Amino acid sequence: MAVTVSLYNHTAKNFADGTFNPADTFKLMLLTSGTYDATDALLADVVYTQVASGNGYTTGGQALTNLTLTTVTTNDAKLDADDVIWTASGGSIAASAALLYDDTETGDPVVLYIDFGGTQTASDGADFRIVWNSTNGIITWTVA
Amino acid sequence: MATFSKFNSFSESLAEGKFNLGTDTLKVYLSNTAPSAATHTRYDGTTGTTGPAEISAGNGYLAGGKTAPIASSQQSGGIYKLVLSDPGAWVATADSIGPFQYAILYSDTATNKDLIGWWNYGTPVTLAQAESFSVDFDPGTGVLTIQ
Numbered sequence: 001m002a003v004t005v006s007l008y009n010h011t012a013k014n015f016a017d018g019t020f021n022p023a024d025t026f027k028l029m030l031l032t033s034g035t036y037d038a039t040d041a042l043l044a045d046v047v048y049t050q051v052a053s054g055n056g057y058t059t060g061g062q063a064l065t066n067l068t069l070t071t072v073t074t075n076d077a078k079l080d081a082d083d084v085i086w087t088a089s090g091g092s093i094a095a096s097a098a099l100l101y102d103d104t105e106t107g108d109p110v111v112l113y114i115d116f117g118g119t120q121t122a123s124d125g126a127d128f129r130i131v132w133n134s135t136n137g138i139i140t141w142t143v144a
Numbered sequence: 145m146a147t148f149s150k151f152n153s154f155s156e157s158l159a160e161g162k163f164n165l166g167t168d169t170l171k172v173y174l175s176n177t178a179p180s181a182a183t184h185t186r187y188d189g190t191t192g193t194t195g196p197a198e199i200s201a202g203n204g205y206l207a208g209g210k211t212a213p214i215a216s217s218q219q220s221g222g223i224y225k226l227v228l229s230d231p232g233a234w235v236a237t238a239d240s241i242g243p244f245q246y247a248i249l250y251s252d253t254a255t256n257k258d259l260i261g262w263w264n265y266g267t268p269v270t271l272a273q274a275e276s277f278s279v280d281f282d283p284g285t286g287v288l289t290i291q
Contacts, residue, residue, distance in 0.1 A: 012224035012290045013166075017217060021161035038222060069159045074181065077155035143155045144289050 002117040007139065008110050009038045015141065022067050024104035026111065028084050028130060029061030030095035036113040043101050043108035055091040062086065063103070072140060080137030084130040086122070093128045094121040112139070146263040148287065153185040153192070157258050165226050166217040168253035172231050172279055173209030174199050174244040179262045187250040187257035195259050199244050204237040212249065215283065227286040233278040236271040243268035247279050261288070
């Protein structure tokens with residue numbers, strides 16, 4: 001399984017102009033299908049089908065918790081948060097991708113797209129986990 | 145143009161929304177004190193550590209420095225680039241300005257007037273009466289990129 005994480009083109013700019021703010025609510029939703037287009041800016045621009053509500057998954061996805069921004073090395077900044085966990089209940093949760101977006105800003109600007117490289121399934125009672133990179137977190141910015 | 149260096153706090157402050165590099169008033173002030181990338185964080189305010197001491201006002205130099213207008217604040221292919229216009233020359237009037245060796249960029253809009261980076265001109269410069277000094281930004285490469 002090759003997992004691919006892709007930022008949208010406007011993501012860096014949205015951090016640079018303060019559109020994305022750590023005080024915002026960032027949500028991660030699970031998709032049964034979707035297409036990554038780097039030029040998409042808002043949730044409405046993205047072509048996707050969200051996992052149906054139920055079995056432990058709620059439409060809109062789950063808000064990131066304990067969002068942190070830290071300085072790493074000297075000129076980089078790291079965005080990190082707790083891993084996101086859905087526990088399947090009453091049936092399985094299956095998804096092939098995930099989409100992170102800012103639920104606070106108008107139009108819900110999208111941040112990044114995670115392609116799981118195939119459908120992943122958590123059976124009833126099991127966890128569906130998104131585990132952020134232990135070194136780089138969700139995003140590590142390089143300012144040059 | 146002298147080499148641009150960034151304050152360590154800048155990246156994190158940027159991601160935390162302390163700047164709006166599309167609309168903030170960005171200014172350049174002059175100093176003869178070496179900046180500390182690791183410790184200096186602000187021009188003014190109450191949070192963080194004040195940056196290098198500014199040269200004395202007078203003779204054509206106003207406290208706070210000059211505004212560097214934002215020429216563009218855009219991304220291309222996911223890489224963000226900030227381009228600034230030149231802030232205009234300082235001209236020594238009745239007497240000298242300086243000495244100074246560093247031109248320091250900060251946001252005059254941010255709550256604590258947070259520092260961004262600086263240019264080191266190598267040796268202290270003193271402007272004699274009627275002499276001028278300009279900070280010349282490269283319109284192609286811009287001041288900084290983020291990716």
